[in-house]
Amino acid sequence: MSHVTYNKMWAEAQEGLNNLLQTETEDKSPKPLKDHPIVFQMLATFYVKYVQIFHNLETAYDQIVHPQKRLVIRQVLEGVMGRILELKNEMVELENSEFHYFDDILQDQKLCPEHIEIPIPRYFIKEKLKVLKEREKILAQILVNAGLQDIEPKKHIKVMTFEEAIRIIQISERARQGRLRAEFMKQIYLEEKRERQARLHSGKSPNLDASAVCIQKVWRGYIQMKRTEKIREEEMIFLGMSPPPHFHRISASLMQAQRVEAMRCEVQEKHEEEYKKALVAIKNRLREMEGPDIKESLQEQIRQWFIECRLPPQNQGSLELVSVIKDEFRHITGKFPDYPDEEDGGSIVIFSQKTPEQVAAELAAKEEELQKKSKDKGKKGKKEKEKKKKGKEKGKEKQEKKANEEKEGWKMAPSNFLPIMEEGNNWYKDVWQHREEGWNFHQEYDPELVKEEKRKEVKEEIRVQVDELMRQELKNLKLAVDREKDKKKRSGKKDKVSHAGLVIPPAQFLTQKWGYNLLTSRSGTKTRTKSFAVEDYIKNARTIDSLYKELVEGGLLIKPKTVKLSDYVGEYSYLGTTLRQVDIEPMPSLADVRQLIALYGILPLGSQALHEKSPLVKALLLAGPAGVGKKMLVHALCTETGANLFNLSASNIAGKYPGKSGLQMLLNMVFKVAKQLQPSVVWIGNTEKTFYKKVPKAEKEMEPKRLKKNLPKILKSLKAEDRVLIVGTTTRPFDADLRPFCKVYKKIILIPRPDYASRFALWKHIILQNGGSLSKSPTISCLAKMSDGFTQGHIIYAAQTILSERRIRQLNRKPLTAVELMGALARQDPVYKEEEDMFKAWYAKTPLGKARAKALMEESGVQTRACAQCPDVHTVQRENGLQRRHQADEAFQRLADKITAAEQSKAKVYVVLANFQLFFQQKSITTKKIETLGMYVQKKSSKYSEAIFLLKNCQVKVQRDSRQYENP
Ligand SMILES: Nc1ncnc2c1ncn2[C@@H]1O[C@H](COP(=O)(O)OP(=O)(O)OP(=O)(O)O)[C@@H](O)[C@H]1O
Known part of the structure; x- marks a missing residue:
């Protein structure tokens, strides 16, 4: 595809994004929404739309060759990806489920399921292809050196002696002659046989008509069979049941498109290189051409500022004030001003577009922070305790908040990616939306844009130099005109050097550089001295x-x-x-x-x-x-x-x-x-x-x-x-x-076992992948239906065992049948319903599963409560029964413990009671009965038969009681 197509794709994506961003900001209504289905529908619609934009942006980013356009697309693309993740997270929290279904939205918006597939950005791999290949090589080399992986077995070419070669040729030649002779002998034998038969039937002449009819019958039958086969195939193609023959051939236009895509990637790389070079070259040129002017005008402005400030108040009107200097810095005090420090931004502060309040607030905040730091050093222990407290409080607060939210309704959480997308969108609108690009047919970098960008950088660099010069000039001026001494600054500088913390202790340095964790002892507490740890580290430095x-x-x-x-x-x-x-x-x-x-x-x-x-x-x-x-x-x-x-x-x-x-x-x-x-x-x-x-x-x-x-x-x-x-x-x-x-x-x-649709796709894919052909394949739908319960691994195993090399060679003569594949499949164990139920039951006990079950019950009007003794969530109606069951379980445990502690001779009682306990665990029971029973066993434990009798008696009663608990 051409540059125009991809540019159009990008423009469409940006337009879609613009609309979406507007809706998102409009939808940020302060009123919380209470209706879950409406909220979910809204989130899901956003999600589907963002995924569509993601598709377009990803393709555009991969194929557009203009390096500066790609910068904008990249920013927006990452924003969109992030927003998709945020929306997914919102949906998970709202629905208490990892899986969400959008079929109704797809239907409304007339989309296919492919439109909501998450594309994998190709730049993930493309941008580090060289590094990955290098790493792969190193890995392979280490594996080979360690003997964990063989190098590709070389084909050994055996050198043959002259005699051996002659022998092989002789053997082949004699075999050829033998075969010829055998053929010749066969001909003679058949001739003789024919003659013998002719002699036998010498009296009768062959019936020519009958022979002709026989030959015609066979031939016509054969011809008709061929014709019918052809007509049937044509009909199937016409009905769309079979693919047309060209369907299996690789399309020429597809290949052309792939070639163009590859070419575009090469051009993209070339343009990227040129752009990177231009960034340096243009900056240097700007520094040379415009640098002196910028420097001069800056110096001029700052100098004027000095003079304005130094001017006696009565002469205010005689000078035209420099308009670029902010008002708060134009104090006409009759003194030279103090030059802003480097840390505060130097002269940028006096030209800054910030309001004076903002500047003052920033400075005050910085000072406060410094003071706090020095104070807080001694209070670390206290703080940690406080932190823990706060953490607990926060946890409580969070829970309360969640409960409140549930009561109040749902509100969209603040997004980290909306600002990124908005910034990218504005960048697109300001620079690219209406840009005239008639001159740039090859889509190379735009030098004007580079200049604009680099001019700012050059100006900043020069400003730093000018600051240095002007600071000196101001000092000289103060000395010359006001005779002021520079005491304060010197002491200040000293302080700064120590504050700057240029000398990092070696241990800290090592930790920063390598992230090595030996500074803390193995138990996780800092028991070792730092120097010891550093020595340790240096020894172990790797x-x-x-x-x-x-x-x-x-x-x-x-x-x-x-x-x-x-x-x-x-x-x-x-x-x-x-x-x-x-x-x-x-x-x-x-x-x-x-x-x-x-x-x-x-x-x-x-x-x-x-x-x-x-x-x-x-x-x-x-x-x-x-x-x-x-x-x-x-x-x-x-x-x-x-x-x-x-x-x-x-x-x-x-x-x-x-x-x-x-x-x-x-x-x-x-x-x-x-x-x-x-x-x-x-x-x-x-x-x-x-x-x-x-x-x-x-x-x-x-x-x-x-x-x-x-x-x-x-x-x-x-x-x-x-x-x-x-x-x-x-x-x-x-x-x-x-x-x-x-x-x-x-x-x-x-991950569930595959459903019918997936099995259908999988069988097709696997048969083709293993060399089978679909045109003469067994009915895939039959295979898909029959393989219900089997997993992908089973299906792949069956296909691979049947489609051996020999079988593939036979496919033309003997088409693959479903029976063959089913035979191989049936030799394996499917996933039985019990196993599947176990998975479902287990998942229902996970936090998300429990939350979903609870939400569903509440939705349907059933009041639920979390059980204090087990991880279950149950209805209020069942609560009493369950509690009694838990009490009974506990009582049994106590009883079992008592009996275990008893003498060995009472083992029999123990066995009976243990069996009994098992029974009770399955049923609901009364606690009182068991407690009495336990006491009885303890007192009269010598009479086993009595104990057993009592147990059985109790069993009947308990059985009756348990029915009562099961149906509360
Ligand atoms: N959806 C799929 N499409 C294509 N091939 C698949 C699919 N799922 C699994 N396979 C193939 O099935 C075989 C078994 O998969 P894999 O070993 O990853 O399963 P597993 O769940 O990890 O199994 P186990 O739990 O026994 O380790 C592999 O050859 C894999 O390539």
Whole structure:
């Protein structure tokens, strides 16, 4: 496409953005909105519109070759991306769900699901392609040196001796002659056979008519079959059931378009280079040509200011006051003025456009800050306590605020990205919207704009020099005219040097330079002296390169597979909104999962500005049955952002860096490299193991819970500027202790098994990818229907086992059938309903799941309350029953404890009671009965039979009671 097309695309995007910004600012009504569906509709409409603008801006940024236009687009693009993340966050908080469905909005605005796919900005990778390639090379080299990866096996060319070569030729020639002779012998044999048969039938002549009919029958049948096949194919194409033949060929215009796109990228690079050179050249030229004039006029103005101030009041009228000097600086006092300090901005203050109040307020604030700093040094301990108090209060306040908000209604949270977008939009309107560009056919940089920009810089530089000169001149003038001594300044200067803190203590310097954390002791408290720590550090001083190498060799830093997010096949669910409207929670589709990965992972990791200002996601959990593509998504995260991949799975760190200090060192290394070479993804596979409630015996040796205590600390240490994302994957989240698990993983993406539409797309994709052909393929819809319950991993395994090299060669003669593929699929275990229900039940217990359940219940008018003893949210009606159940559980526990403590001979009683306890745990029971029973067992425990009888008796009563609790 041409420059004009992309410029138009940009202009349209800007226009859309302008309208949207106007609506957003208008919609910032002070009145909170109470109707959730209306609020959600508004947010979702904004979201969809921003995503459309994002699409256009991304393409424009990728293809426009004008370097100065790209600067504006980049700013707006980042603003739009950030706003999308903010809106998503708002929707999550409003709906208490990670997944949102926009099918009704798509329908209203006549859009396709592709329009709300989140595009991955190509500049994430393009801008650091060289660095990434270099890093990839180093990684490969380290792996090869460590023997962890083979270099491509070279094809060995075996040198052959002359005799050997002759022998091979002889063998081939003799084989050829043998084959010829065999053919010849076969001919002779057939001839003889024919003659023998002719002799047998010598009396009868062949019936020519019958033979002709026979031949005609076969031939006509064959010809008709071919014709019918052709007609059927044509009909299918006509009906749109099969693609036309040219559909499988790569379109020439598409190839041309791709070539042009590549060419535009080259031109873009060239223009960028030229622009960078021009920035330096034009600045130098401006400095030479306009510098002296600027300097002179500045000096003139400042000098005039000196004179005005020095003038005796009675001579006020004799001088024309310099208009550029601010009024507050024109005190005609009869004295020379004090020159503004460098820190205050020098002469810029006297030319500044600020009001005097603003300048005074700024100065006062600065002074106050300095005073505060000196005071606060001694009160650090007190402050920390206060901080904690404040934190608690804040937490309370937040909760109250939330409750109030819920009562009052919803209000849009302040945005970090709206100002950025507005600034970019104004920049576009001021400079680019109506710019005449007839002269710039090649879309090179605009020198006039560069001059405007650089003139300001040159002026600023010269002003600093002029300040220096004028300060000296003023001093001389004061000495010469007023005979004033410069005492104050000298002492002031001394102070400033010490204040400036130029001498940084070495330990602090090292920490700043390397972020090395050894200044604090391993337990996290500052028990070591600083000098000791520094010595320690110097001993252990390591370059990032050596740490990188060690991590790669230890298998902790691994090479991510090249997988794009678009390779994660999955279709959009068209029923989301409809189902939610009838209070059925829809299963998210794979397209929704893809979208969340882009929003929570790829966009923030790819852009520093976005990561710093958008809602922060430090840890992400991907939970779902085996084979739904969790690992694939982790690799896609790295591929799309060029991130390093660290593997901290329990099985991978088992036995490495043993002990507490070893683990601390390992984490220090990993996160140091991750932060320095950001963006980085730290992957923890089977992350539920780190949070096991009880470690299984078989896994005890692996120490799966090693990271449990450290993870929250690590998360705390990750700041907004560190583009590091911890991604956990799990197939059994229900094995983990929920509270600490959800504390670490605040964002949870539950990945479901694929639905019909996704399976349909996946089968098609996989068959084609593995060399199968679709024209003669089995009915895909049949396969999609039959494979319900199986995950992507199962489907891929089935396709790969069936489509072997041999089978692919046979495809022309023997088309692929659904039965073959289903056979391979059926050999695997699908995801059973029970497992799926376990996932759903687990998710309902997570904070977001609970919040959603509560909100839904409240919406439907059922009053809910959080249970104090378990993580459930339940209705008020069930509260009494549940409380009694909890009491009973506790009583049982007490009873069981008492019996366990009893002598060994009472083991039988214990067994019975334990069994009984199990039964009670499943049912609701009365506490009183059990308490009495416990007492009885304790007193008369020698009579087991009596105890057992009593137990059974009690069982019947309890069964009756429990029914009562179940139906309150
Ligand atoms: N949506 C998808 N589109 C294409 N291929 C997919 C998709 N999802 C998964 N796959 C493929 O399925 C296979 C299994 O995926 P992966 O190993 O990532 O699953 P997993 O959920 O991590 O499994 P496990 O939990 O057993 O480790 C991989 O080959 C992956 O490329």
